[in-house]
Amino acid sequence: MNAEGLEGFRDFVxxxxxxxxxxxxxxxGGDQHAAEDLLQNALVKAAGxxxxxxxxxxxxxxxxxxxxxSRWRLKWPRQEVSVAxxxxxxxxxxxxxxxxxxxxxxxxxxxxxxxRQRTVLVLRYFEDLPExxxxxxxxxxxxxxxxxxxxxxxxxxxxxPELDALGPADTERLSSRDYSPVEVRP
Amino acid sequence: xxxxxxxxxxxxxxxxxxxxxxxxxxxxxxAVRRRRRTRRLVAAAAATVAVVAVAVAVPLLDSGKEDVxxxxxxxxxxxxxxxxxxxxxxxxxxxxxxxxxxxxxxTVEQSSGKAASVRAYWLLDQRTGRYVKAPQWSYVAVAPGxxxxxxxxxxxxxxxxxxLDLANGKVERWIPVDHGVAGLSFSxxxxxxxxxxxxxxxxxxxxxxxxxxxxxxxxxxxxxxxxLDVASGKGSWSEVGLDxxxxxxxxGGFINSRQDFALSDDGRHVWCGNPMGDIGKQFxxxxxxxxxxxxxxxxxxxxxxxxxxxxxxxxxxxFAGEKWKTSSWVLDARTGRRTEVxxxxxxxxxxxxxxxxxxxxxxxxxxxxxxxxxxxxSDKVVPLSGFRKGNDGAAGRWEPVFAQP
Numbered sequence: 001m002n003a004e005g006l007e008g009f010r011d012f013v014x015x016x017x018x019x020x021x022x023x024x025x026x027x028x029g030g031d032q033h034a035a036e037d038l039l040q041n042a043l044v045k046a047a048g049x050x051x052x053x054x055x056x057x058x059x060x061x062x063x064x065x066x067x068x069x070s071r072w073r074l075k076w077p078r079q080e081v082s083v084a085x086x087x088x089x090x091x092x093x094x095x096x097x098x099x100x101x102x103x104x105x106x107x108x109x110x111x112x113x114x115x116r117q118r119t120v121l122v123l124r125y126f127e128d129l130p131e132x133x134x135x136x137x138x139x140x141x142x143x144x145x146x147x148x149x150x151x152x153x154x155x156x157x158x159x160x161p162e163l164d165a166l167g168p169a170d171t172e173r174l175s176s177r178d179y180s181p182v183e184v185r186p
Numbered sequence: 187x188x189x190x191x192x193x194x195x196x197x198x199x200x201x202x203x204x205x206x207x208x209x210x211x212x213x214x215x216x217a218v219r220r221r222r223r224t225r226r227l228v229a230a231a232a233a234t235v236a237v238v239a240v241a242v243a244v245p246l247l248d249s250g251k252e253d254v255x256x257x258x259x260x261x262x263x264x265x266x267x268x269x270x271x272x273x274x275x276x277x278x279x280x281x282x283x284x285x286x287x288x289x290x291x292x293t294v295e296q297s298s299g300k301a302a303s304v305r306a307y308w309l310l311d312q313r314t315g316r317y318v319k320a321p322q323w324s325y326v327a328v329a330p331g332x333x334x335x336x337x338x339x340x341x342x343x344x345x346x347x348x349x350l351d352l353a354n355g356k357v358e359r360w361i362p363v364d365h366g367v368a369g370l371s372f373s374x375x376x377x378x379x380x381x382x383x384x385x386x387x388x389x390x391x392x393x394x395x396x397x398x399x400x401x402x403x404x405x406x407x408x409x410x411x412x413x414l415d416v417a418s419g420k421g422s423w424s425e426v427g428l429d430x431x432x433x434x435x436x437x438g439g440f441i442n443s444r445q446d447f448a449l450s451d452d453g454r455h456v457w458c459g460n461p462m463g464d465i466g467k468q469f470x471x472x473x474x475x476x477x478x479x480x481x482x483x484x485x486x487x488x489x490x491x492x493x494x495x496x497x498x499x500x501x502x503x504x505f506a507g508e509k510w511k512t513s514s515w516v517l518d519a520r521t522g523r524r525t526e527v528x529x530x531x532x533x534x535x536x537x538x539x540x541x542x543x544x545x546x547x548x549x550x551x552x553x554x555x556x557x558x559x560x561x562x563x564s565d566k567v568v569p570l571s572g573f574r575k576g577n578d579g580a581a582g583r584w585e586p587v588f589a590q591p
Binding site: 006009010012013014017018021022023025026030039040043044047048049052099102103104106107110121122124125126153156157163166167168169 | 187188189190192193194195196197198199200201202204206207211212213214215216218219399401
């Protein structure tokens with residue numbers, strides 16, 4: 001990397017790393033250390049080909065998502081985020097306190113999903129990406145995105161029964177034939 | 187409210203509560219990248235063992251049939267520094283820890299879209315005390331004491347390993363191998379040699395789509411390792427498969443093309459770095475079966491060349507940068523207690539108290555570093571070589587190969 005590249009890289013990290021860390025934290029289910037490692041690894045990889053990247057942020061985000069999913073694939077047991085107590089039952093009431101408590105319950109439940117399940121939900125609901133874009137980013141089929149989303153939401157409900165009071169998401173209304181059980185890779 | 191709306195709200199709330207990154211992240215990332223450049227990731231795996239007896243193809247010379255240990259050709263005391271030489275022409279040594287060789291990597295184009303990173307070696311001529319080019323070797327590992335080096339010829343992976351008598355520069359014997367090897371590492375006592383086998387040359391470089399330069403391929407072809415008895419040339423090969431998904435251009439891609447194995451300091455295990463793993467390393471027994479990391483090795487970092495001190499009590503660690511702008515950690519192997527020592531990157535132990543390191547002059551270009559001798563508990567830095575020029579990865583930058591006394 002030449003001096004100009006170094007300067008550009010530093011500027012990018014200074015201006016965008018906080019936003020990228022937010023995404024990394026969500027992908028890691030709130031595990032701050034894992035998120036910092038994830039982001040650092042992605043930035044190291046980006047630094048390696050900095051002067052050949054047209055859209056640095058898109059590139060780094062793609063590494064974040066895929067790296068997180070690939071961690072899930074590796075054979076060795078990963079350090080799971082441990083939650084001492086099961087999510088406590090909240091009241092699905094309409095008032096602000098109950099809503100805040102429900103978000104906390106949801107956050108805890110999210111931290112107990114697999115990295116892959118969480119990544120798909122972060123892409124769909126935090127990044128607001130259409131299924132086709134999620135599929136492209138993760139290198140899988142749209143059917144896989146759909147089925148993973150469906151199963152992830154079902155898992156959240158299983159982890160936190162108090163979510164039962166909530167209405168179903170659009171994806172949960174799909175018939176079982178609409179999602180493919182087997183992941184297809186390009 | 188639907189469940190997906192609550193997911194959205196919970197994620198946004200969590201993101202909003204996240205503190206910004208700490209200052210200096212870019213520099214930390216660049217420092218990590220420098221350390222990882224030549225030795226990168228890995229995945230490890232299931233291991234089965236195929237025993238392969240290797241024959242001695244070339245008769246032994248008279249000298250040192252059994253004794254593969256050093257001849258102590260280099261003084262064990264005193265410092266030989268060449269602070270005006272980069273790369274060095276004359277012997278560099280500190281109390282027996284000796285720059286036994288150095289190499290200069292360069293990328294050689296092979297055909298359109300393919301190239302190989304090639305090392306040109308210079309070995310210490312122990313009679314003249316000068317470094318002499320050794321163009322026939324693509325990989326050189328020097329045994330402690332510098333009597334013997336293990337060498338590979340130019341085509342990697344290589345079908346045979348040469349044992350070179352460093353006193354006269356001749357190959358004493360060839361050890362043929364059924365599984366081509368591309369990396370070599372001696373045990374601490376010099377009696378065993380670990381050779382890492384690969385399906386293809388791990389130093390191949392490919393041109394990625396839309397890229398002007400060459401990169402290491404995303405996938406490793408590492409197949410396993412030999413543990414060889416240096417005196418007899420006999421040993422066995424253990425298969426170590428790769429993990430990860432070969433069809434995923436990104437997910438399976440965090441694997442180094444070259445990730446060599448080495449013996450632990452007690453010679454009881456073989457280990458390698460695994461930076462994407464939880465603990466960054468994987469240990470095996472000598473037959474290739476995965477084992478837990480021994481307690482005394484848990485602080486080892488695969489990308490820090492110096493490794494454990496001669497007694498095994500201390501471990502050379504990562505970049506520190508607290509007390510000094512460029513400094514590193516030295517850890518107690520058992521307790522993990524850290525002590526900061528000068529030096530940007532720790533390369534080799536000199537006894538229990540000192541190390542050879544790369545270091546810069548404060549305020550200068552962070553890539554323009556030279557070999558220095560640093561000592562635990564001391565501010566003193568003794569220059570051993572001239573400064574390297576160019577930035578990381580630039581042509582002509584030399585890399586040291588040290589041997590313990």
